[in-house]
Structure formats: structure tokens, C-alpha cells
Amino acid sequence: MIDIHCHILHGVDDGAKDLAESVAMARIAYEDGVRDIIVTPHFNHGFLTMADVVHRKLEELERELDRQGVDIRLHPGTEVQLVSAAFFDEHRRNRSFALLGRPGTHLLIEQRWSDYDPGTPEIVQRLLDAGVTPILAHPERHPFFRDDPELLPQLIELGLWTQVSADSLVGNFGPDAQRYGRALIAAGHAHTIATDAHNVNRKPNLGAGMAIYEEMAGAAARTELEARMRSIVAG
Structure with missing residues (x-):
């Protein structure tokens, strides 16, 4: 399985506090x-995790995982908050954040x-025009998507x-x-499943999510979803 959203990098945001916790998360x-x-530290006003920091910390963690024999492949990324159009445009222009x-x-x-x-629609369209597919993190957790049933489908369209x-x-x-997340699966609007794990308590649990996805959507749909997530890391 491939986890495309995980705050496993040590000491950069509200995820793993140190290298030891990063390794423990990788073992889980x-x-x-x-x-x-895919390592995805926050990129927002509170945690401005620059691309060079992502790559440096990723290499540190890779070396430690190799040393301890944890056979996990790491890939760069960030979770970019849409603070404002100006914030997004400035940092995209400067290549401040890492793509997945x-x-x-x-x-x-x-x-x-x-x-x-x-x-958001304008930012989504600009990314698509540049050949970059935007992936929206955990929409099921945002009340405004649940309250306006047309909002998210318009972005998906x-x-x-x-x-x-x-x-x-x-x-x-x-x-x-939980209800909205499962409704997205039922509607065919759950394009990827990930953990958004932050530590050993809010831990990686992709297997549980994938099992629910397969139970609701079927084995063939899970195979398609896994191929979609593989394309993110393999191109």
C-alpha cells in the first residue's frame, strides 16, 4: 500500500517530534x-516547511530507516493550505513547497x-492547466463541504x-x-485514501481505511484506487 498523506518527517510541524518517533511510525x-x-508536512502560516527542508529531512529519515532495516520507501511532498490566493501564488512561483x-x-x-x-476553483484550474493534479486533503472533515452538497462535486468536475x-x-x-467520508466512497468521489498520521497515537492505519473502501466499493474499485495512488509516486 501507498500512503500519500503522512506527517512522518521529524521536527518540522505538529507531526513526528523527533527521528525516533518517525521511525516508530514507519514501523507501524x-x-x-x-x-x-509520501511525506507531507504542513505548508501554512504556522508551519512553512520549505521544499529544501523536506528533501533534507527526508534523506535523514531514509538513512535511519536503512540503518534500522525498515523497508519503507519515502517520497517528497507537502500539504499546502489555501491560506489565500496571494499566499499560494507567491510560494508556487518561488517553488517553495514540494509537489507529491x-x-x-x-x-x-x-x-x-x-x-x-x-x-479554490481558480487555483484548481491553474494547477490543472500547468499539468498538476490537485488532491484535496480530508474534505470530509470540513463542515462547509457537508453543508453545501454541490461545493465539492463542482471541484471534482x-x-x-x-x-x-x-x-x-x-x-x-x-x-x-465518518458519514460524509463513506458517502464520498458511495458516490465515487473518494479518489485516494490516506492516513494523515501525525504520531504513534494518531498513527498510520491505512489498512483499516482501505478495508472499508473495498467493503463499500468492491475489490475492482480498490485495485483502480491503488493504481491511481501508485501513479502519484511512479508517474
């Missing part, structure tokens, strides 16, 4: 069946927690992918996120 993920992880995987054909974006960014979190599907973020 490996035991769960994960073999590839070595091919760099996808970008993980996140809505603000306070409200929906009305500039443009070409946006979604990332539904395993924790939402198992109920760890409450019944509203």
Missing part, C-alpha cells in the same frame, strides 16, 4: 502493509479550517481529486466526518 506503517509513504512524489505531477492542498476559500482519511472512515473524527 510497515506492519500495516504500507511500503511507500518524484514525478511532481500532483499537489496535496488543504482548505482553511475556518472557512472555504472561494478562490473541474478535475480535482479527493483524499479521504482512514481515521474519518473508522470514526475517529466523529460521526459527521
Whole structure:
């Protein structure tokens, strides 16, 4: 399995606090069946994790995983919050944040927690025009998507992918996120499943999310979903 959203990098955001916790998270993920992880530290006003830091920390963690014999492949990325159009445009122009995987054909974006960014459709379209597929992190956790049933489908119609979190599907973020996350699967609007793991307590649990996806959508749909996630890291 491939986890495309994981805060496993040490000491950069509210994820793994140190290298030891990063390794512990990797061991949990490996035991769960994960073999590839895209590291996705936050990129927002609170945690401005620059691309060069992502690559440096990734290499540090790779060396430690190799030393300890944890057979997990790491890939670069960031979770870019849509703070504002100006914020996004400036940092995209300066190549401040890392795209997902070595091919760099996808970008993980996140809505603000306070409200929906009305500039989202324009940003999505600009990314698509540049050959980059935006993937929206955990839309099931944002009340404005649940309250306006047309909002997310309009973005999907443009070409946006979604990332539904395993924790939402198992109920760890409450019944509203669980219901909407499962509704996205039922509607065919869950394009990827990931963990958004942050530490050994909010831990990697992709297997649980994938099991729910397969139970609801079927084995063939799971195969298609896994191929879609493989394309993010393999191009």
C-alpha cells in the first residue's frame, strides 16, 4: 500500500517530534502493509516547511530507516493550505513547497479550517492547466463541504481529486466526518485514501481505511484506487 498523506518527517510541524518517533511510525506503517509513504508536512502560516527542508529531512529519515532495516520507501511532498490566493501564488512561483512524489505531477492542498476559500476553483484550474493534479486533503472533515452538497462535486468536475482519511472512515473524527467520508466512497468521489498520521497515537492505519473502501466499493474499485495512488509516486 501507498500512503500519500503522512506527517512522518521529524521536527518540522505538529507531526513526528523527533527521528525516533518517525521511525516508530514507519514501523507501524510497515506492519500495516504500507511500503511507500509520501511525506507531507504542513505548508501554512504556522508551519512553512520549505521544499529544501523536506528533501533534507527526508534523506535523514531514509538513512535511519536503512540503518534500522525498515523497508519503507519515502517520497517528497507537502500539504499546502489555501491560506489565500496571494499566499499560494507567491510560494508556487518561488517553488517553495514540494509537489507529491518524484514525478511532481500532483499537489496535496488543504482548505482553511475556518472557512472555504472561494478562490479554490481558480487555483484548481491553474494547477490543472500547468499539468498538476490537485488532491484535496480530508474534505470530509470540513463542515462547509457537508453543508453545501454541490461545493465539492463542482471541484471534482473541474478535475480535482479527493483524499479521504482512514481515521474519518473508522470514526475517529466523529460521526459527521465518518458519514460524509463513506458517502464520498458511495458516490465515487473518494479518489485516494490516506492516513494523515501525525504520531504513534494518531498513527498510520491505512489498512483499516482501505478495508472499508473495498467493503463499500468492491475489490475492482480498490485495485483502480491503488493504481491511481501508485501513479502519484511512479508517474
